[in-house]
Structure formats: C-alpha cells, structure tokens
Amino acid sequence: MTMQSGFPVLTALIVLPLAAAGVLMFLRQERTIRLLTLLVGVLECLLCLRLFSYAPMGAAFQFEEKADWLPALGMTYHLGLDGLSLYMVLLTALMLPLCVLGSWTYISKRIKEFHFCLLLMTSACIGVFAALDFVLFYVFWEAMLVPMYLLIAVWGGPRRRYASIKFFLYTLAGSTLLLAAIVAFRQVGGSFSIPELMERSYSFKFQIWAFVAMALAFAIKVPMFPFHTWLPAAHVEAPAAGSVLLAAILLKMGAYGFLRFCLPLTPAAAVVAAPVMIAISIASILYGGCIALGQTDIKKLIAYSSVAHMGFVTLGIFLFSMTGISGAILQMLNHGITTGGLFMMVGLLYERSHSREIADNQGLGKHMPAFMFLLGLFSFSSLAFPGTNSFVGEVLVLIGAFKGNVWIGFAAVPGAMLAAAYMLRLLQRVTWGAPTSFKPSWWDLGMREWVTLAPLAMLVLYIGLAPSLAIKTMEPSIERVLTTMRTKNMAMGLEDRHLAQRLHLPALTVAQGQEQIKKERP
Amino acid sequence: MTLISIKLLPELWLLVIVCALFVASVSGSKRSVLSWLPGAAILGVAIAALSLSVRGEIFYGVYRLDGLSQFFKLAIAAGFAIVTCIAAGKRDSEDFSPDYFMLLGLSAWGLMLLASCVELISLYLALELSSYSLYALIPIRGKDRRAAEAGVKYILFGAAVTAVALFGLSYIIAAKHTTYLAVMASSSWSFANAPMAVIGLSLFLFGFFYKLALFPFHFWCPDVYQGAKNETAAYVATIPKLGAVVVLVRLAAMFTPGMEVTNLFAILGAVSMTGGNLAALAQRDLKRLLGYSSVAHAGYIMLGLAAGSAAGLAAATFYVLAYILMNLACFYVVCAVSRNGENPTLDDLDGLYRRGPALAMILAVAAFALVGLPPTVGFTGKLFLLSAAWDQGYHWLVIVAVLNTAISIYYYLGMVRHAYTGESEAPALTVSKGQIFFGGVLAVIVLLVGMLPASVYSLAARAAAALRP
Numbered sequence: 001m002t003m004q005s006g007f008p009v010l011t012a013l014i015v016l017p018l019a020a021a022g023v024l025m026f027l028r029q030e031r032t033i034r035l036l037t038l039l040v041g042v043l044e045c046l047l048c049l050r051l052f053s054y055a056p057m058g059a060a061f062q063f064e065e066k067a068d069w070l071p072a073l074g075m076t077y078h079l080g081l082d083g084l085s086l087y088m089v090l091l092t093a094l095m096l097p098l099c100v101l102g103s104w105t106y107i108s109k110r111i112k113e114f115h116f117c118l119l120l121m122t123s124a125c126i127g128v129f130a131a132l133d134f135v136l137f138y139v140f141w142e143a144m145l146v147p148m149y150l151l152i153a154v155w156g157g158p159r160r161r162y163a164s165i166k167f168f169l170y171t172l173a174g175s176t177l178l179l180a181a182i183v184a185f186r187q188v189g190g191s192f193s194i195p196e197l198m199e200r201s202y203s204f205k206f207q208i209w210a211f212v213a214m215a216l217a218f219a220i221k222v223p224m225f226p227f228h229t230w231l232p233a234a235h236v237e238a239p240a241a242g243s244v245l246l247a248a249i250l251l252k253m254g255a256y257g258f259l260r261f262c263l264p265l266t267p268a269a270a271v272v273a274a275p276v277m278i279a280i281s282i283a284s285i286l287y288g289g290c291i292a293l294g295q296t297d298i299k300k301l302i303a304y305s306s307v308a309h310m311g312f313v314t315l316g317i318f319l320f321s322m323t324g325i326s327g328a329i330l331q332m333l334n335h336g337i338t339t340g341g342l343f344m345m346v347g348l349l350y351e352r353s354h355s356r357e358i359a360d361n362q363g364l365g366k367h368m369p370a371f372m373f374l375l376g377l378f379s380f381s382s383l384a385f386p387g388t389n390s391f392v393g394e395v396l397v398l399i400g401a402f403k404g405n406v407w408i409g410f411a412a413v414p415g416a417m418l419a420a421a422y423m424l425r426l427l428q429r430v431t432w433g434a435p436t437s438f439k440p441s442w443w444d445l446g447m448r449e450w451v452t453l454a455p456l457a458m459l460v461l462y463i464g465l466a467p468s469l470a471i472k473t474m475e476p477s478i479e480r481v482l483t484t485m486r487t488k489n490m491a492m493g494l495e496d497r498h499l500a501q502r503l504h505l506p507a508l509t510v511a512q513g514q515e516q517i518k519k520e521r522p
Numbered sequence: 523m524t525l526i527s528i529k530l531l532p533e534l535w536l537l538v539i540v541c542a543l544f545v546a547s548v549s550g551s552k553r554s555v556l557s558w559l560p561g562a563a564i565l566g567v568a569i570a571a572l573s574l575s576v577r578g579e580i581f582y583g584v585y586r587l588d589g590l591s592q593f594f595k596l597a598i599a600a601g602f603a604i605v606t607c608i609a610a611g612k613r614d615s616e617d618f619s620p621d622y623f624m625l626l627g628l629s630a631w632g633l634m635l636l637a638s639c640v641e642l643i644s645l646y647l648a649l650e651l652s653s654y655s656l657y658a659l660i661p662i663r664g665k666d667r668r669a670a671e672a673g674v675k676y677i678l679f680g681a682a683v684t685a686v687a688l689f690g691l692s693y694i695i696a697a698k699h700t701t702y703l704a705v706m707a708s709s710s711w712s713f714a715n716a717p718m719a720v721i722g723l724s725l726f727l728f729g730f731f732y733k734l735a736l737f738p739f740h741f742w743c744p745d746v747y748q749g750a751k752n753e754t755a756a757y758v759a760t761i762p763k764l765g766a767v768v769v770l771v772r773l774a775a776m777f778t779p780g781m782e783v784t785n786l787f788a789i790l791g792a793v794s795m796t797g798g799n800l801a802a803l804a805q806r807d808l809k810r811l812l813g814y815s816s817v818a819h820a821g822y823i824m825l826g827l828a829a830g831s832a833a834g835l836a837a838a839t840f841y842v843l844a845y846i847l848m849n850l851a852c853f854y855v856v857c858a859v860s861r862n863g864e865n866p867t868l869d870d871l872d873g874l875y876r877r878g879p880a881l882a883m884i885l886a887v888a889a890f891a892l893v894g895l896p897p898t899v900g901f902t903g904k905l906f907l908l909s910a911a912w913d914q915g916y917h918w919l920v921i922v923a924v925l926n927t928a929i930s931i932y933y934y935l936g937m938v939r940h941a942y943t944g945e946s947e948a949p950a951l952t953v954s955k956g957q958i959f960f961g962g963v964l965a966v967i968v969l970l971v972g973m974l975p976a977s978v979y980s981l982a983a984r985a986a987a988a989l990r991p
Contacts (some may be wrong), residue, residue: 070976071984073909113875135905139896144889149935153943154875161943168935172895173928180924183909185919 240347672749
C-alpha cells in the first residue's frame with residue numbers, strides 16, 4: 001500500500017462505518033445503538049478535519065492510497081480526492097450524525113436495521129466520491145442501492161413498496177450499461193485506473209457510445225428531466241433521514257459522474273452532446289419549477305424543486321467554462337445543505353402533524369417561531385436569496401450561461417423566478433395561513449432538533465457570505481478537467497469554439513471529428 | 523500404486539464415504555448418518571484443497587490431473603459438504619436414509635471423475651455415472667406424486683439427450699479417428715474443414731447443455747426443482763453444473779472466437795439468459811423461480827466459453843464456483859423456511875426479518891449476489907465474464923448480458939421485498955444455532971470472495987492458462 005500522507009484517512013472514513021455496522025449486529029439496547037451510530041458520525045466528522053489540509057495548488061489527487069486488488073485484471077484499490085470530490089466527502093460525513101439525530105424519535109421500529117443501513121450508506125457514498133479505480137467506483141455506486149432501497153422500503157410511507165422498487169429498478173437499469181462502458185474502457189485504455197484512463201484519448205465513435213452509456217446512468221441518478229419520475233415517489237415515501245440522504249448525497253453522484261468521467265474521458269462526445277444536455281437541463285429547471293408550483297404535499301414540492309436545482313448543476317457542467325462548473329459544484333454542495341435541511345424540517349413537522357400536506361400544517365408562525373425561523377432560512381436559501389449559499393452557486397451558473405450564450409441564460413432565468421414563487425407560496429401558507437389542525441401539544445424546536453439543524457443553518461450563511469474559500473479550492477481541479485478536454489479535443493481536430501458557435505453548428509463539428517479519425521487510421 | 527492413490531485422494535475419500543454409507547444402509551442402524559456425514563464431507567473439502575497442486579496423467583492419458591480438474595474437485599467437494607450441512611438441519615426427515623446420501627455421494631463422485639477425464643468415452647461414462655444416481659434420487663420425497671413426475675421427466679429428457687450425445691460421439695470418432703481431447707485439439711474445428719466433426723461435437727455438447735439447463739435444454743429444470751425434495755433440488759441445481767462446465771471449458775479451449783461452435787455458445791447463451799430471466803419474472807414458487815434463474819445463469823457462463831480465451835475460461839470457471847456458492851446460500855434459506863418439507867412460495871418469505879432475522883440477511887446477500895450487485899461474488903464473476911467477452915469482440919453479447927441484469931433484479935428483489943417488507947402472522951422459525959452459524963459462514967464467503975477475489979481467481983486463471991498456453 002502506498003500513501004501520500006501517513007494516515008490512510010479515506011480508508012478510515014470508509015471502514016469505520018462498516019466496522020460499526022458489524023458491531024451493531026450484536027447490540028440489543030436501542031439507546032446504545034443510537035449513541036454508537038452518533039458517535040461514529042461525530043468521529044467521521046473529526047476524521048474529516050484532516051481533509052482540510054488539502055492543498056488546492058498541490059498534486060491533482062491528494063490523500064492518495066493505492067494497493068493491489070486484482071492484478072490479473074488491473075483492478076486496484078485506489079482512493080484519492082481532488083477539488084471535485086473533496087466537498088462531497090465532507091458533506092457525506094456531516095450528514096451521518098445529523099441523520100441519526102433527526103431520526104431519534106422519528107424512527108421507532110427496527111432501530112438496529114435502520115442504523116445499520118445508515119452506516120452502510122455513509123460508507124458506500126464516501127467510497128463513490130473517493131474511488132479512483134473504475135471498478136471500485138462501480139462497486140460503491142451499486143452497493144449504495146441496497147441500504148437506500150431498504151431505507152425506503154422498510155421505514156417509508158404507505159406506498160413505500162412501489163416507490164422503493166421504482167427507485168431500485170430505475171437506478172439499477174441505468175447503471176447496467178455503465179458496467180459495459182467500464183469493461184470497454186479497460187479494453188481500449190488498458191486499465192481500470194481513472195487517472196491513467198484520463199491521460200489517453202479515444203476514437204470519436206468509441207467516445208460517443210461510451211458517453212451515451214455513462215450519461216444514461218448519471219442522468220437517471222441526477223435525475224434529469226425525462227428520467228426524473230423515480231425521485232418524487234422515492235422522496236415522498238422515504239423517511240426523513242432517507243430523503244435527506246437522497247437529496248444531499250445520492251443526487252450529487254450523478255453530477256459528480258458527469259464531471260469525473262464524461263468530461264475528461266469522452267471530451268469530444270461531451271462537446272457534441274452539450275447542446276442536447278443543456279436543453280435537457282433547461283427543461284429540468286423549468287419543468288421541475290412548474291410542477292413544484294402545483295404541489296400540495298410539502299415533500300413532493302421539495303422533490304420537484306430538487307429536479308430544478310439539479311438542472312442548474314448539469315447546465316453549469318455542460319457550459320464547459322470555469323464559472324459554470326465552479327457554480328455547478330457549489331450548487332451541488334448548496335443543494336445538499338439546503339434541501340437536506342428542508343427535508344429534515346419536513347420530518348420534524350410530520351412528527352407533530354402526521355401529515356405532509358400544506359393544508360394540514362398552516363399558520364404555525366405564531367406558535368412555533370423558532371421552527372419557522374429556520375424553515376424560512378432554508379426556504380430563502382432554496383430560492384437563492386442573496387446572502388444565502390444557493391445564491392452564489394446559481395448566480396455563477398447563470399453568469400456562465402450568459403457568457404456562453406445569452407439565449408441559454410435567458411432560458412434559465414425563469415427557473416430562478418419559479419423557485420421564488422413555489423418556495424414563498426409554501427412559506428406564506430405554513431407561516432400565516434389559517435390554522436387548520438394545530439394543537440397546543442406541538443412543541444417548538446427542542447434541544448436535539450436545534451443541534452440537528454444548526455450546523456446546516458450556519459453553513460447556509462457561511463457559504464452565502466464567504467463563498468470564495470470553497471471556490472478557490474475547486475478551481476485548480478476544474479481548470480485541469482477543462483484543460484484535459486481542450487487539449488484532447490484539439491488533438492482530435494475539434495476546434496475550441498465558443499459555445500454559441502457550437503450550438504449553431506453541431507453537425508459540422510461532428511463531421512470534422514470523423515474525418516480526422518479516418519485520417520488517423522488509414 | 524501408492525503414488526496414484528495419493529494423487530487421487532479427493533476421489534478416494536468420497537468413495538470411502540459412499541462405501542461407509544452403503545454399509546450403514548445395509549446394517550439397518552437406527553443412528554442417523556447425519557451425525558458424522560457433514561464432518562466427513564468437510565474433511566473431504568480439506569483433502570481436495572490440499573491436493574490442489576497435484577499434477578499428472580494416469581490410465582494411459584485418459585485421466586488427467588491438472589489445475590482445472592483439481593479446482594473443480596475442490597468445488598464439488600465443497601458443494602457436497604454444503605448440501606450435507608443443509609440436510610443436517612432437517613435430520614428427523616424420514617427420507618434422509620443412508621442410501622439417500624449414498625446416491626448423492628455417488629453422483630458427486632461421478633462428477634469428480636468427469637473433471638479429470640480427457641477422453642470422450644470415459645467422459646461419457648463419468649457423465650452417466652453422475653446422472654444415474656440422480657435418476658434414482660429425484661423421486662425420493664415421501665409419497666409425493668409431483669416428485670414421481672419430476673423423476674420421470676428427468677429420466678425421459680435425460681435419456682433422449684444422452685442418445686443424441688452418443689450419436690454425436692459416433693460422428694466425432696468417425697471424423698477425427700480419435701477420442702483423446704488432446705489429439706482432437708490439434709486439428710481444425712471450423713465447419714468448412716470438418717463439417718461432420720462439428721455437427722457431431724454440437725450434438726455431443728447437448729448432453730452437457732442439458733446438465734447445465736441451457737436453453738433449449740432447460741425444460742426439465744423448473745419442474746424437477748419444484749418436484750424434487752428441497753435438499754435434492756439444492757444438489758441438482760448446483761453440483762451437476764460444475765461437471766457440465768468443466769467439460770465445456772475443456773472443449774471450449776479447442777476453439778477460437780468466430781467459429782461456428784463459439785457462435786453457438788454465444789447465441790444459446792444470449793437466448794438462455796433472456797428467456798430464463800423473463801420466465802422467472804412470473805414465478806411464485808421459490809424453487810421454480812430459482813430454476814429459471816439457473817437457466818439464466820447458464821447463459822451468463824456461456825459468455826466466458828464463447829470468448830474461449832484464457833481469461834474467458836478462467837472467468838467461466840470462477841463464475842460457476844460463484845454460482846454454486848450463492849445458489850446454495852439461497853437454497854439454504856429455502857430449506858430452512860419450508861414447513862414439513864413443502865415447497866415455499868414467495869409469500870412464505872413474508873415477515874422473515876422478524877421470524878428469522880439471520881435467515882433474512884443471508885437471503886438478501888444471496889439474492890443480491892445472484893443479481894450481480896457488488897460487493898458480492900456474483901458481481902466479481904460477472905465482471906470477469908463481461909471483460910473476457912468484450913475483449914474477444916462479443917460486444918453485443920455483453921450488452922445483452924448487462925441488460926439482463928436489469929430484468930433479473932425484479933424477481934430477486936421480490937424475494938428480499940417479501941422478506942423485509944412483508945408482514946405475516948406465522949410463528950418464528952426455529953433454526954438451531956449451528957445451522958445459523960453455517961448459513962452465516964456461507965453468506966460471509968459470498969461477500970468475502972466477492973471483495974477479495976484475487977486468490978480464487980488466480981487458481982482459476984492458472985487452470986485456464988494451462989489449457990490455453
């Protein structure tokens with residue numbers, strides 16, 4: 001095993017929850033189980049402190065760990081972080097203790113299994129973001145499905161069986177072709193190692209096929225517009241902690257996949273597909289916003305708003321500009337914090353009213369001021385109010401879009417207005433609507449609930465007011481991805497054209513690319 | 523002579539067990555043989571593991587001990603031991619007389635011989651030896667009529683396919699003037715050069731396709747699984763496939779991709795996995811479901827055989843071991859869940875998380891392994907198969923195989939869904955601590971070999987490399 005730093009921090013982050021899950025099987029007392037999981041969550045966060053030593057201008061991948069796994073096939077156990085994945089790992093580690101706290105009273109049956117699933121989820125999610133071997137990535141990517149499925153299927157709402165199966169089928173069906181792509185990359189590139197694969201370039205035809213196979217898997221996970229139908233079902237039925245994990249981490253994996261694999265491995269195909277991907281992203285933004293406007297179920301509303309927010313992320317990625325991508329990553333992080341917080345709050349509300357309908361939760365402003373303060377904060381963040389975290393991400397993406405092409409910018413802007421409309425409508429009715437089912441027994445936020453929500457609320461303000469710290473960390477990594485893309489495409493004969501030109505002339509670019517390939521291979 | 527008997531220790535030990543069972547069956551002792559049989563069978567696994575490195579050729583080159591044969595002998599010994607351990611959970615069943623296990627052991631012994639045979643006639647004899655005891659085993663199930671039906675079906679199908687295989691054998695001998703695989707391998711196997719030999723070989727292969735339950739030779743499979751006793755089904759579903767695959771691996775080493783025979787492998791594989799998976803979607807009876815699932819898995823194995831490269835053969839070898847491990851884990855749960863030896867349906871799994879939490883977890887591991895989800899052995903095996911087939915240019919086959927994963931998830935997930943989200947009033951299952959421990963070990967093996975496949979894969983790779991230098 002070779003390591004950069006002395007202590008294998010990433011392995012520790014992955015193994016600790018697994019080991020705790022093993023211990024959990026032999027425990028009986030509910031309280032001990034919860035406390036142990038909470039302790040593991042806190043330990044994970046403490047371990048993550050080491051990750052702050054990440055040096056933005058340093059090596060491409062840091063905290064690297066490498067060991068042989070199956071040399072016969074070139075599989076390695078290879079972990080490492082760069083600016084694209086660093087914040088996702090931090091976010092994942094942060095979510096574990098919050099989910100445990102948030103479910104302290106929400107989950108009252110089969111507690112051991114619940115925490116078992118939470119721990120497995122954390123482990124697999126950190127693995128997805130840290131893996132630098134394609135097979136290792138796939139292992140974590142798929143392994144995460146099982147605990148998530150169980151979280152929805154066992155602790156979910158009335159239609160949990162339907163929702164959980166839909167989630168599993170959709171995401172698994174999408175990622176089967178990803179496996180074919182992985183196998184194909186090994187044959188062409190000779191390795192499963194992601195950094196090694198990034199250095200090679202591939203024929204245009206191969207890139208197109210590989211891009212389609214990978215993009216399908218990632219687009220379903222994001223989810224992008226026509227593939228989004230599993231998301232509202234899963235979100236509505238999942239327990240609060242399940243929704244939080246879904247929104248905060250799972251959806252990010254799709255966007256992360258685009259950044260990590262599609263852009264550097266299949267740059268020419270990404271450029272050719274960019275107009276389509278941008279169109280789909282804008283469709284997601286507008287469609288998600290419009291549908292969210294019509295929801296009466298709070299969770300469904302937030303679920304559709306996720307579709308819209310993730311549309312901004314994919315839009316930013318496929319602009320292929322520094323502003324766009326850094327906005328996209330920031331938006332990923334922000335969406336995790338904000339939507340995670342919102343789902344957590346809906347969970348708290350549900351514990352009191354046993355309903356997720358807006359109509360059953362009206363007029364709480366007077367009775368639960370602290371609760372409404374935080375809900376207001378997260379809602380404002382969700383609609384990208386200046387001063388909150390989402391504003392920074394969304395504005396960066398929009399600036400990138402306007403720089404790329406004014407029309408794309410104009411097409412995306414209504415999304416931001418829609419967000420204001422549906423979030424304010426929700427906020428207005430929950431705060432000031434005529435009380436329908438309020439009972440004096442509904443207590444305002446308790447100590448535990450404050451502790452659960454406070455870190456997220458602080459992050460909302462912190463990132464909103466001082467975003468440059470995060471952006472500085474990512475920039476070198478993004479620059480690297482964009483340079484790789486540009487040099488590879490130049491080498492293939494695809495000109496580094498301005499986005500606007502590209503959009504108008506996609507067919508011509510394709511033809512040139514193919515001619516070049518023919519020239520290369522007599 | 524002593525040298526030979528040391529080389530043949532795995533076979534001889536199994537023969538000793540069979541003889542001991544024979545003595546027990548004639549002596550009429552009241553003591554159940556299950557008190558010592560699992561231990562003896564596990565000792566057999568240790569012996570097979572120790573003789574992994576034995577190499578040699580005996581009986582005039584008819585019987586070869588190489589990496590492949592020793593690997594499969596280990597797998598057969600392990601499978602036999604697991605089946606006896608599963609049976610030990612129901613030791614009061616009337617059917618578990620000593621002769622029941624004697625027949626099981628004889629069949630496994632035939633398969634061990636099959637693993638080493640490199641000459642067509644002895645290969646045929648070993649195949650029949652393993653089949654005959656199964657013909658007698660399948661109808662043994664109290665006074666159940668379905669078992670009798672299953673037995674008749676198995677014999678009739680088996681006899682017909684055997685006749686076809688013998689017919690094919692005659693063609694091969696006529697065309698190639700030899701029965702030694704080594705000699706045959708050096709001659710051409712393309713249809714243009716040796717049409718009669720290729721036709722004969724295809725017919726001969728049917729005998730093994732039948733054992734493997736590959737489409738269109740699978741019709742016996744769901745019916746026999748359903749009719750046979752749960753423990754018998756566990757055996758029939760797993761160990762005979764090892765015998766079929768070892769012979770197919772030996773034969774596939776003679777071909778190169780793009781030949782008529784390899785295309786036959788590929789096409790039958792694609793049809794088999796698709797057909798098996800689609801048919802399994804509609805099943806309620808767990809054993810029928812697993813029957814169709816085994817048809818699909820036979821199709822996956824064809825990926826490696828069609829590739830035919832050293833990597834492909836190694837992948838097929840690895841995958842068949844993976845297949846018996848995860849299938850036996852699944853059958854272990856089926857046997858434990860069934861009441862009075864009845865066939866469990868999907869609904870019988872309801873509420874299993876409460877009635878037998880350990881069983882539910884083992885079932886989940888086995889089912890997700892059968893799907894091919896990481897980090898189980900099912901995924902690793904499938905990855906090897908896919909990359910081997912892709913490297914040899916069978917791109918379409920790889921895509922069919924991965925799409926099949928998406929089809930198959932539905933019914934495997936159905937088992938987990940019933941176990942974890944179904945509710946039932948049925949009382950808790952009483953399973954002894956030892957049985958639970960044994961099931962847990964099975965599940966852990968399925969996970970561990972999946973996560974750290976290097977040592978097992980290198981055994982398979984070395985075996986395959988010897989066949990295809």
